[in-house]
Amino acid sequence: MFSNVNILRKRRIPVTAQRLALLRAVGAQPHATADALAEAVRSEIGAISKQAVYNTLGTFVEKGILRRIQPAGSAALYEARVGDNHHHLICRSCRKTVDVACVVGERPCLKAVDDSGFQIDEAEVIFWGTCSECLEKSGAKTARLGEPHDFCEQTNNP
Amino acid sequence: MFSNVNILRKRRIPVTAQRLALLRAVGAQPHATADALAEAVRSEIGAISKQAVYNTLGTFVEKGILRRIQPAGSAALYEARVGDNHHHLICRSCRKTVDVACVVGERPCLKAVDDSGFQIDEAEVIFWGTCSECLEKSGAKTARLGEPHDFCEQTNNP
DNA sequence: GAGTTTATTTTGACGGAATCAAATTCTCGA
């Protein structure tokens, strides 16, 4: 709790019980939704409003304390791992989400593409697939492999 | 119109005025939302229900006729370019969306990553940034660079 | 071509996720 206070102080973010509890909640469960975090906080400090959750998480994302992932078809997820360059792997059937170390190394792909005049600040990569449990459940199906949707590294070097 | 009919016939999708109009609409404007497409269709054939739009677009995506992109914080976009391997570049401030060719390094990241037991079928890549117009408008502001978003921060090591 | 089967479209209600706005309460610096 000590270091969490410092995290906030360091960035001039007023320290409140709600913010501290949210920080702890995100630390405890990675890839959680705003709603799940709200529940976690409630079981710890009693109550928190939906709005406070959104405000706070939004602030944390702005300030670089948290990272927000918004996978297609579901609510945003929040994680405490920032600053390292990792991506995500999501199971289409059970939605399990795991981290994937970035293959390309640092700052993947940011400059190699034709940027059309954009100033790119982030490359968001989500790998979609089926996790091992769901694969077993569905009978070790090898279905979708036929048409892999390749994502190419820009740096062709190994 | 002729070839669009064939696209549907080839896949055993019953041909309807709504589906044909939607196909034309998507062809006319890439990266459009369901709502924008509905409007386009309405100005062409008079009317279409919201549900028909969603049903149809959903079917098209399933059948591989269209591709759906779901950028964080906005409605899904649909595009007719399928089968080629390209990604997207989105302006954070005006939402302009452009295609980015995937520099074909013949190494799809699909297998290179530690897949945690997943069977990966797609790698979704979205580059976020600011387009040239918005850069100018904001006075060639290098604003966001001050607080680098996430991973630019600590990955300055080679 | 007419009739049947099947699938699509329409209509209207509904749901979850997130935001807006106003009033209240709290934190922090003087």
Added chain:
DNA sequence: TCGAGAATTTGATTCCGTCAAAATAAACTC
């Protein structure tokens, strides 16, 4: 401790998409 400014609560609201049932249209068979 006090007050200004910021955060939190509350409740309504918007946006995107889905559900369910009835009405309608397309495709297949004869």
